[in-house]
Amino acid sequence: MPPLPLLRAHLLPIALGVAAVAALLVPASGAGALARAEGAHQVGVITTGLVVPWDIAFLPDGRALVTERGGAVRIVSPAGALSATPAARVSVTENGEGGLLGIAIDPAFASGAPYVYLTATPGSEMQVQRWRFAGSTMTFDGVVVDGIPMGTIHSSGRVRFGPDGALYVGTGDAGVPARAQDPTSRNGKVLRVPPGAFRGGGVAPEVVATGLRHPQGIAWQPGSGRLYATEHGPSGFDGVSGDDELNLIVPGGNYGWPHRRGWDQSPYHSPAHLWPTTIAPSGIAFLALPGSAWSGKALVAGLKGKVLRLLSFDGARVVADEALLLNQYGRLRAVAEAPDGAVWVTTSNRDGRGTPVSADDRIIRIVPPAGEGDLAALGAEPGAWAEAPAAVPPAERPATPRRAAPAAPGLLTLTAPASVRAGARARVVAVFSGTPGRVALQARRAGRWHTLRLATPSRAVVRFAFRPRTPGAQVMRVRYRSAGRSLDRPLRMRVRPA
């Protein structure tokens, strides 16, 4: 008797089951596998039962780590299934807006640095902590940055890796506005921990930007590398409520809090975009993956506004601002682009200021619409930042006795856009992480470098004005000598018409 029919009868449902599971997994397991619709985004709730989820980070294996403000790091599968056992319980003082906040995955997570970085408020300060991840469990590994005093409000705490491989942290004024302008305070700032240093401890972070009140979201525009930060405007006790900001962060920039508000914040940096009526912007994410009409756009989650704002850019400028999910899911906090190109957004209805439903807090999954997007245009924009090559991570430097480093020459080269015309005035801005020694602006002509300008600057930002002699794209470089500190390298440089 041939057993085959019987075997088939048993195997068929199993085979169908495997196929069904595979079909379920496909959309979440690879870029480009999303079933996008033409002209419309699709929205669904994939996770329920969280308590004040604050931030999301995706592991290389596709799982997400979601922080809950009360101290738990939760594991969520690509399909949204919430693991019952947290990966970690972080000891925090959850008073007011403090607690367990931001999360970021080490850029070398999959190649020997399985670390997760958290911002948390144990006691009365905020720290950047490093945890080691193995399997489904995290163990504490060290404090990277501390000494960020906390009050009950304005902790901020978003933590992200930039395109330069450094770790950036947004810190709020902690309810003391003067700290935002105090260069000795780590509050009211965007801080930077150089590449590699985040695997050490007790880092004195660089201050990238000052004059911020409560920057809860930081993100880089794909292609250009421009850094944007969301900013809560005053909320009553420290000014008439309103004037939430999106700021284009440039190193050394001062964003005016608490001295200025609104569209014009001169002599400080004015916002790139303003919400005159409070939305309480929290997380921001750019859509960096291709294949969607939203590629290159940014999404900003609004707490009080109960809204997700979709921002379109023309280069550095915000040219459109559209409201999504308005009043449909309540307060929205974290937003992240998943590895498959979907967008995950968390509610924050159990944070004491919302009206939770039984399913709260939730993760909402949005499949952006099909389309082309404009990723290329963002990177080609005049004035785009040129990123310096990453410095050697301090942790990987050979151990040598500490002494003054010899002057280290270096270069940063970029091609000026065609809009920088021959004979017309143009400007170059080079930004260093410290004060460089001597700096030369050079242009390449007929195969040789010609020095256009020399400077011995007294600050980290060096500006040159020049008139290109030859038409077409100008290949420019900044040649510099370090003043002795190993970090005195050009971070960024840009050139644009004056």
Ligand SMILES: [Ca+2]
């Ligand atoms: Ca401002």
